[in-house]
Amino acid sequence: xxxxxxIAIIALVSILTLSFTxxxxxxxxxxFNAGHIIDDSVFTNNTSMSSADIQAFLNSKVPQCDTNxxxxxxxxxxxxxxxxxxxxxxAPFICLKDYxxxxxxxxxxxxxxGQIYHLNPQVLIVLLQKEQGLITDTWPLAVQYxxxxxxxxxxxxPCDSQYYGLVNQLTWSSKMFRAILNNSPTWYTPxxxxxxxxxxxxxxxxxxxNVNIENRSTQALYNYxxxxxxQGSLDAGYGTAPCGSYGNRNFVLYxxxxxxxxxxxxxxxxxxxxxxxxxxxxxxxxxxNGVAYLTPGQTAHVxxxxxxxxxxxxxxxxxxxxxxxTNPVLHNNSxxxxxRAAAPTETSVAYDGLGTFDFDITAPQxxxxxxxNFNLVIDGVTWFNNVGPTLQIKVANSSTVPPIxxxxxxxxxxxxxxxxxxxxxxxxxxxxLESGRLSLYSNFKYIxxxxxxxxxxxxxxxxxxxxLVVYSNNGTPIWAxxxxxxxASTLHMQxxxxLVxxxxxxxxxxxxxxxxxxxxxxxxxxxxxNYAVFKDQVAMSLDKTYKLIMxxxxxLVxxxxxxxxWAxxxxxxxANRLNQQxxxxLVxxxxxxxxxWASNTANRGLSSLVVQTDGNVVIYSGSGPSWSTNTMGR
Amino acid sequence: xxxxxKNTSKKKKLIIAGSILLIIIVGAIxxxxxxxxxxxxxxxxxxxxxxxxxxxxxxxDSAKQNTVNPTGNKESxxxxxxxxxPPIQNGSSKPTVGADITAxxxxxxxLQVRMLIQAxxxxxxxxLSMTGPGNRTYLATASVQAQPSSTTCxxxxxxxxxxxxxxxxxxxxxxxxxxxxxxSKQVSIH
Numbered sequence: 001x002x003x004x005x006x007i008a009i010i011a012l013v014s015i016l017t018l019s020f021t022x023x024x025x026x027x028x029x030x031x032f033n034a035g036h037i038i039d040d041s042v043f044t045n046n047t048s049m050s051s052a053d054i055q056a057f058l059n060s061k062v063p064q065c066d067t068n069x070x071x072x073x074x075x076x077x078x079x080x081x082x083x084x085x086x087x088x089x090x091a092p093f094i095c096l097k098d099y100x101x102x103x104x105x106x107x108x109x110x111x112x113x114g115q116i117y118h119l120n121p122q123v124l125i126v127l128l129q130k131e132q133g134l135i136t137d138t139w140p141l142a143v144q145y146x147x148x149x150x151x152x153x154x155x156x157x158p159c160d161s162q163y164y165g166l167v168n169q170l171t172w173s174s175k176m177f178r179a180i181l182n183n184s185p186t187w188y189t190p191x192x193x194x195x196x197x198x199x200x201x202x203x204x205x206x207x208x209x210n211v212n213i214e215n216r217s218t219q220a221l222y223n224y225x226x227x228x229x230x231q232g233s234l235d236a237g238y239g240t241a242p243c244g245s246y247g248n249r250n251f252v253l254y255x256x257x258x259x260x261x262x263x264x265x266x267x268x269x270x271x272x273x274x275x276x277x278x279x280x281x282x283x284x285x286x287x288x289n290g291v292a293y294l295t296p297g298q299t300a301h302v303x304x305x306x307x308x309x310x311x312x313x314x315x316x317x318x319x320x321x322x323x324x325x326t327n328p329v330l331h332n333n334s335x336x337x338x339x340r341a342a343a344p345t346e347t348s349v350a351y352d353g354l355g356t357f358d359f360d361i362t363a364p365q366x367x368x369x370x371x372x373n374f375n376l377v378i379d380g381v382t383w384f385n386n387v388g389p390t391l392q393i394k395v396a397n398s399s400t401v402p403p404i405x406x407x408x409x410x411x412x413x414x415x416x417x418x419x420x421x422x423x424x425x426x427x428x429x430x431x432x433l434e435s436g437r438l439s440l441y442s443n444f445k446y447i448x449x450x451x452x453x454x455x456x457x458x459x460x461x462x463x464x465x466x467x468l469v470v471y472s473n474n475g476t477p478i479w480a481x482x483x484x485x486x487x488a489s490t491l492h493m494q495x496x497x498x499l500v501x502x503x504x505x506x507x508x509x510x511x512x513x514x515x516x517x518x519x520x521x522x523x524x525x526x527x528x529x530n531y532a533v534f535k536d537q538v539a540m541s542l543d544k545t546y547k548l549i550m551x552x553x554x555x556l557v558x559x560x561x562x563x564x565x566w567a568x569x570x571x572x573x574x575a576n577r578l579n580q581q582x583x584x585x586l587v588x589x590x591x592x593x594x595x596x597w598a599s600n601t602a603n604r605g606l607s608s609l610v611v612q613t614d615g616n617v618v619i620y621s622g623s624g625p626s627w628s629t630n631t632m633g634r
Numbered sequence: 635x636x637x638x639x640k641n642t643s644k645k646k647k648l649i650i651a652g653s654i655l656l657i658i659i660v661g662a663i664x665x666x667x668x669x670x671x672x673x674x675x676x677x678x679x680x681x682x683x684x685x686x687x688x689x690x691x692x693x694x695d696s697a698k699q700n701t702v703n704p705t706g707n708k709e710s711x712x713x714x715x716x717x718x719x720p721p722i723q724n725g726s727s728k729p730t731v732g733a734d735i736t737a738x739x740x741x742x743x744x745l746q747v748r749m750l751i752q753a754x755x756x757x758x759x760x761x762l763s764m765t766g767p768g769n770r771t772y773l774a775t776a777s778v779q780a781q782p783s784s785t786t787c788x789x790x791x792x793x794x795x796x797x798x799x800x801x802x803x804x805x806x807x808x809x810x811x812x813x814x815x816x817x818s819k820q821v822s823i824h
Contacts, residue, residue: 049681053681056683057681057683060682060683060684060685061685061686063685074695075699087702089702129690129694129697130693130697131697132694132697132698132701133691133693133694133695133696133697133698134694135686135694136686136690136691136694137694137695137698140698141698141701141702143701143702144698144701147701149782150701150782150783151782173782176781176782187779188779188786188787188788188789189748189781189786190734190736190737190748190749190750190781190784190786191736191737191748192737192739192741192746192748194737194739194741195737195739196736196737196748197734197735197736197737197819198736199734201716202716202717202718202719202732202752203719204732204734204752208734223781223782224781224782224783225716225783226736226750226781226783226784227716237689238689238690238692238693239689240696245716246693246696246716247716250693253693254690257682257687257690258681258682259681259682
């Protein structure tokens with residue numbers, strides 16, 4: 001019986017031991033591609049971890065910190081405290097999970113830099129480990145933080161103190177990574193995309209080989225550690241080998257062990273924009289809120305802009321946009337095949353590049369609602385992982401009249417009163433009646449308005465006869481579209497900035513204020529002279545990280561990735577309009593035209609307000625910057 | 635009676651052994667569930683929250699040791715997992731550091747030449763000299779930019795129109811107040 005019990009216990013312990021230690025065995029690194037160490041899409045995945053996730057990760061890697069250095073030193077010389085003191089780095093030893101600099105934890109610092117420089121925080125974590133072992137260190141020395149990523153320590157002079165500390169070190173590393181990812185012309189690197197000679201070790205006599213560097217992330221990693229591991233280093237796992245180098249090998253080992261593969265999906269994409277237009281010159285946009293209204297058999301033009309988020313370079317010769325169903329309802333005879341609408345306009349599109357697909361569609365003959373999904377495909381290889389856009393077409397017999405009421409329309413026999421607005425569905429354009437004037441702002445820019453000298457406008461009426469009339473407060477018409485013979489119509493504030501009156505027979509009047517030739521290229525990061533932002537409207541940086549919002553509470557607030565970073569503090573004052581005036585002054589007004597806040601930059605002449613991708617909002621006049629929110633990097 | 639006592643003692647031992655085994659199993663399962671390892675390891679866990687392995691810690695300690703006790707030429711530089719080798723002393727002249735011409739690629743109408751210097755400095759000048767068919771020569775200079783653990787010449791992008799087709803020998807010399815470096819490469823222009 002005893003024997004049976006003993007065998008059972010030994011077997012159980014062995015099984016459990018094997019199960020628990022399976023992940024800790026030293027493994028050779030296989031599949032290391034010296035020319036493609038990590039995908040750009042993985043390297044720049046800044047949403048991989050929140051700061052709380054990072055903190056939990058750091059906690060897990062140092063279950064117990066030896067802050068006072070009471071344990072025996074791994075390097076000899078007594079206790080860790082004694083060893084540290086003998087090497088000018090006395091206790092206490094602050095572990096990374098407990099580290100705070102200027103009120104921010106290490107986790108928050110890593111997360112923030114990932115967002116600012118659009119880098120995967122996991123890359124920064126692995127960098128700290130491979131350069132200084134800071135992630136797993138239970139008694140890190142002050143000098144390890146001082147040069148946490150080894151940045152800015154020239155060989156013939158003391159380390160430059162401007163680079164000291166975790167924040168500075170990580171910031172400079174992130175800056176360098178971003179500069180190389182952006183192929184910055186002012187940041188020189190020893191490597192190019194293509195063929196490069198790379199040594200196996202810092203010891204030149206160990207030799208090296210030519211490496212075809214395929215992407216910017218790999219180029220950035222070699223910029224940090226200019227050596228490739230030889231086969232011995234790869235076979236040694238985390239260990240050492242003759243003529244070995246370990247920086248880039250350890251980068252991959254740590255990354256794989258802690259966060260997964262360094263290479264992502266080859267066939268990923270994201271939708272940048274799409275629109276349905278009257279023709280290939282994109283003269284007028286037909287869709288709004290994702291719906292286009294077409295007559296039976298009508299041909300329309302579609303432009304889809306797609307971003308390559310995978311690690312395969314798109315080729316015009318092989319990539320197609322198509323439909324999964326072989327008899328698509330919107331098929332047009334100009335398509336490449338029955339279910340393949342078009343190839344990209346661009347010859348090739350690398351990671352993060354944009355591919356443009358231009359093609360025509362034909363509305364079915366039978367009235368009704370039609371939906372058609374499009375996705376990218378490389379025939380004979382694969383459909384892409386992401387689901388593409390679904391175009392919605394409403395086919396009506398006699399017109400393209402948009403139905404029913406919504407915030408972007410003024411229905412027939414309805415009135416726009418003083419203080420009311422019609423916004424385009426993208427909120428970039430507005431028709432507003434205020435302070436006796438009817439004004440049209442197309443993509444934030446003032447386009448047209450009634451004059452007070454003609455009368456004090458009190459209401460805009462979309463009459464049942466099809467005429468659009470502005471009446472003064474004494475009932476006198478002061479402006480009309482002169483479309484009184486068109487019948488019931490709908491006034492539509494379109495996302496392309498055009499204000500259009502649709503009658504049963506089609507367009508009866510328009511403001512011709514389609515302000516952007518190509519709506520897929522529309523930007524709203526810059527407000528030129530005479531531009532205005534009304535309440536609920538948003539101007540945002542090109543990368544959409546920073547948003548300047550004219551809030552309904554009257555406060556003008558700049559939001560970054562982590563919340564508000566600047567405000568005019570005018571909440572509750574009734575402010576509802578931000579004007580970039582032609583005298584250079586930026587002013588917040590209430591509906592009565594009273595100025596409530598100003599940048600005090602009048603007399604600077606024509607100026608522009610720019611919401612920059614670095615987080616700063618700046619007014620530029622002819623003589624340079626005249627005002628800013630001073631929020632760069634926040 | 636004796637026989638009965640023996641049986642009771644055997645039973646007790648069995649119960650004790652069984653209890654110990656049960657405690658071990660329950661404890662092991664509990665620990666496995668807590669640390670999400672073994673049978674409780676979930677496949678969608680993208681972040682590994684287990685304590686570091688001995689190998690990972692050892693590799694980290696090695697980087698730490700390189701910082702505190704560098705094998706390189708100064709205490710505060712040469713950090714990380716691949717520390718720089720010390721410069722080679724050349725009698726009374728300046729010491730030499732390692733260097734490579736990392737790239738010499740003809741990219742349509744430009745020859746891109748890049749240089750890696752195994753030292754960290756932002757001072758000094760790179761001088762490129764090329765000798766080609768018919769002893770034709772091309773000369774250029776550039777300043778340098780420090781990298782985290784190396785230095786590079788600020789890139790030579792040479793118009794192909796300046797070079798005749800054929801084989802060219804490239805030599806880049808780097809020099810500053812403290813050391814020198816040199817590297818050569820052959821390239822074919824077409």
